[in-house]
Amino acid sequence: MNEILTRIEQTQHVVLISHLNPDADSLGAASVLYTHMLRLHKKVSWFCATKNIDQKLLFLPWSEKIRSSFPTSADLAISLDCGSRDRLGVAVACDLINIDHHASNEEFGKYNLVDLKCISTTEILYKLFRDNNITINPKMATAIYAGLLDDSGGFLDEKVDGTLFALVKELIEMGADYKLCNKYIMKYQTLGAFRLKAIMHKNMELFCDGRVAVFCVTNEDMKISGAIGSDCESTLEEALWLPSVEVSFLLKQNRDLSIKCSLRSSSKVDVNAIASTFLGGGHASRAGFTLESGIALESAKEKILKLICKEL
């Protein structure tokens, strides 16, 4: 049997870790393993350092079990969709299994299951279970589909091909509630998110002949709209569908005045490479990093713009 599955068999108490500001893939992957651990009659906890999890993701099986305090009694941790140790939002002392698909993954686990060919971390789990004859039940199939749907940008990503649709068909046959995922992940929005969109649309700036779209979101914008951090991302991604836009990035002020930068690209510009010059990472088409407090939004914007325009 697979080394990772063997280690899981030996555990008394496992903690599943979704990354900071979790998406449907990180939560979906943890959800899949949560079901699996219950079937194995293991004690299981689900940790996420972010307290305000996007409401639209709380339809995922077992998401009501997520806690923001780390269980010290766990003897095994499994990080899902975390490219680097700082994405965990916690210091982990016990053995760690790192399951991820980010090109920037730092293989920080004692065991690492990193597959860059997979479109989502949930796809890695699908393959692990399939190859080891582990049954995928409807709850698991739903969570696997959720990760695929979100990380492929609603099946619009360049990497989407017939093999992926064949996998989707299989998941539906296994009982995946794809309609529920489609509704919540693709369409559901809170009033706060809806209001923030209007602010972001109004304040968007275009550079390099309209090829780069830039969004700056201040703490004030967040307060007025009542949105949460992850609400910024859909507008950031939508901007790529403007005819001239090839790269979009967002600078979002955090409460401690550090700045979170998220980048998206639909062209040859590798935003993972740009993010890594700021010690961040991700994928060629979506990446991010954080700038320490003290740097002004405007000067951060100039710096990043310069790097992107050089690549265009």
Ligand SMILES: [Mn+2]
């Ligand atoms: Mn992912």
